[in-house]
Amino acid sequence: MAAFEVRGGRKLHGEIIPQGAKNEALQILCAVLLSPEPITISNVPNIRDVNKLIELLRDMGVKVGRVAPDTYVFQAEDVRLDYLDTPEFVAQARELRGSVMILGPLLARYGRAQLPKPGGDKIGRRPLDTHFVGLEKLGAHLTLEGTDFYRLSVPGGKLHGASMLLDEASVTGTANIVMAAVLAQGTTTIYNAACEPYLQQLCRMLVRMGAKIQGIGSNLLTIEGVESLGGTEHRMLPDMIEIGSFIGLAAMTGSEITIKDCQIPELGIIPDTFRKLGIHLEFRGDDIFVPAQEHYEISTYLDGSILTVSDHTWPGFTPDLLSIILVIATQAKGTVLIHQKMFESRLFFVDKLIDMGAQIILCDPHRATVIGLDRHKQLNGITMSSPDIRAGVALLIAALSAEGTSKILNVEQIDRGYQNIDERLNALGADIRRV
Ligand SMILES: CC(=O)N[C@H]1[C@@H](OP(=O)(O)OP(=O)(O)OC[C@H]2O[C@@H](n3ccc(=O)[nH]c3=O)[C@H](O)[C@@H]2O)O[C@H](CO)[C@@H](O)[C@@H]1O
Numbered sequence: 279m280a281a282f283e284v285r286g287g288r289k290l291h292g293e294i295i296p297q298g299a300k301n302e303a304l305q306i307l308c309a310v311l312l313s314p315e316p317i318t319i320s321n322v323p324n325i326r327d328v329n330k331l332i333e334l335l336r337d338m339g340v341k342v343g344r345v346a347p348d349t350y351v352f353q354a355e356d357v358r359l360d361y362l363d364t365p366e367f368v369a370q371a372r373e374l375r376g377s378v379m380i381l382g383p384l385l386a387r388y389g390r391a392q393l394p395k396p397g398g399d400k401i402g403r404r405p406l407d408t409h410f411v412g413l414e415k416l417g418a419h420l421t422l423e424g425t426d427f428y429r430l431s432v433p434g435g436k437l438h439g440a441s442m443l444l445d446e447a448s449v450t451g452t453a454n455i456v457m458a459a460v461l462a463q464g465t466t467t468i469y470n471a472a473c474e475p476y477l478q479q480l481c482r483m484l485v486r487m488g489a490k491i492q493g494i495g496s497n498l499l500t501i502e503g504v505e506s507l508g509g510t511e512h513r514m515l516p517d518m519i520e521i522g523s524f525i526g527l528a529a530m531t532g533s534e535i536t537i538k539d540c541q542i543p544e545l546g547i548i549p550d551t552f553r554k555l556g557i558h559l560e561f562r563g564d565d566i567f568v569p570a571q572e573h574y575e576i577s578t579y580l581d582g583s584i585l586t587v588s589d590h591t592w593p594g595f596t597p598d599l600l601s602i603i604l605v606i607a608t609q610a611k612g613t614v615l616i617h618q619k620m621f622e623s624r625l626f627f628v629d630k631l632i633d634m635g636a637q638i639i640l641c642d643p644h645r646a647t648v649i650g651l652d653r654h655k656q657l658n659g660i661t662m663s664s665p666d667i668r669a670g671v672a673l674l675i676a677a678l679s680a681e682g683t684s685k686i687l688n689v690e691q692i693d694r695g696y697q698n699i700d701e702r703l704n705a706l707g708a709d710i711r712r713v
């Protein structure tokens with residue numbers, strides 16, 4: 279297990295370029311299974327989860343060529359369905375959440391698919407029912423083996439369009455159903471579809487491949503199935519969670535940082551949510567400039583009551599940035615209630631922040647009240663372990679702002695989603711050693 283040794287208390291300075299988006303990449307990579315023609319994808323982040331999915335696709339028979347450090351060409355001409363029966367496949371698919379999105383494309387193109395319960399962050403229950411109910415509505419037949427192996431087949435070989443109202447706007451669930459519906463016979467309508475930018479990116483890529491999708495960006499998608507899809511080129515958006523993490527890092531360490539090429543219109547309410555914590559952000563063209571701020575003050579509601587920051591499906595605030603919001607609130611002036619509605623085990627990492635000296639009350643698994651220290655007292659460096667990808671980065675931010683040295687164990691969690699984070703932050707003046 280790798281660890282980071284972090285000497286805190288340094289001011290960072292300079293420019294940083296966000297990586298391509300992890301959660302977009304996982305959708306887009308699965309979509310290459312839909313066509314026998316070459317698909318070129320650029321701005322691919324070099325991170326564990328993405329590399330594992332690329333390896334999985336290669337092992338399934340997809341031709342993979344790396345034509346530049348961040349650009350790959352994929353061609354799924356001969357997919358080896360027999361690979362799905364091997365223990366190697368099961369082990370690979372279990373390692374990341376994104377593997378679940380091979381189901382839709384495989385069913386649409388080959389009429390069969392299977393998967394063990396996928397991996398990803400252990401942050402509470404992560405049901406897949408929306409995926410399966412949607413695929414069943416399109417005509418797939420699901421067989422469950424135990425509670426953690428799913429086999430799907432399509433009697434007659436071809437999916438059929440259907441109308442459906444999803445019980446929740448699941449991101450990967452919507453992606454799976456869309457990828458199945460684009461090659462189904464007839465028309466599919468998906469109401470209560472997730473509509474976040476990465477899903478819009480997926481839909482736009484599918485349209486360039488020949489799919490017929492209407493309503494992109496809304497929660498009502500209408501898809502007219504086509505016979506086959508062709509190749510295309512696609513460029514990944516910058517990772518909005520990384521952008522938010524850098525904003526948080528700058529605020530917490532009192533540093534001046536410019537985050538380059540953010541595609542600001544795609545960030546939704548993320549910038550304004552940071553502003554509610556009193557963090558100044560300036561848009562300079564497509565860059566976000568975060569000035570060094572000695573103090574930042576959490577706003578209240580108009581009637582003076584304590585602010586709540588909570589997650590919601592897009593266009594609400596993403597759950598993946600709540601851990602970052604929570605950590606930066608520990609050094610703000612004022613109080614905020616963090617309400618993580620979607621996941622029930624994502625706030626337990628606050629114990630580590632409390633050990634570092636932060637003032638936090640974990641009210642219940644979903645809610646934590648943070649009473650900001652307003653820098654009257656710095657956090658203390660400690661040894662801690664990274665429980666999940668976003669808590670891991672929140673702890674890294676805490677360690678970079680803390681007095682003394684911290685050790686963060688289990689940084690593989692951070693490596694799942696942040697590209698060379700130690701080197702990139704050291705280039706801004708941080709002192710992080712991988713040990
Ligand atoms: C690989 C990938 O893309 N992972 C992201 C994806 O996961 P993923 O697609 O797995 O997450 P889902 O959107 O399915 O659901 C997230 C959680 O929220 C709950 N839920 C969801 C929708 C809803 O309307 N109500 C509700 O309560 C679900 O039960 C689940 O517990 O989306 C999540 C929610 O943005 C992000 O945290 C993950 O980083």
Ligand SMILES: C=C(OP(=O)(O)O)C(=O)O
Nearest residue numbers: 375376398399598667668
């Ligand atoms: C929860 C996350 O990832 P995954 O769904 O891959 O576990 C995340 O990216 O914050």
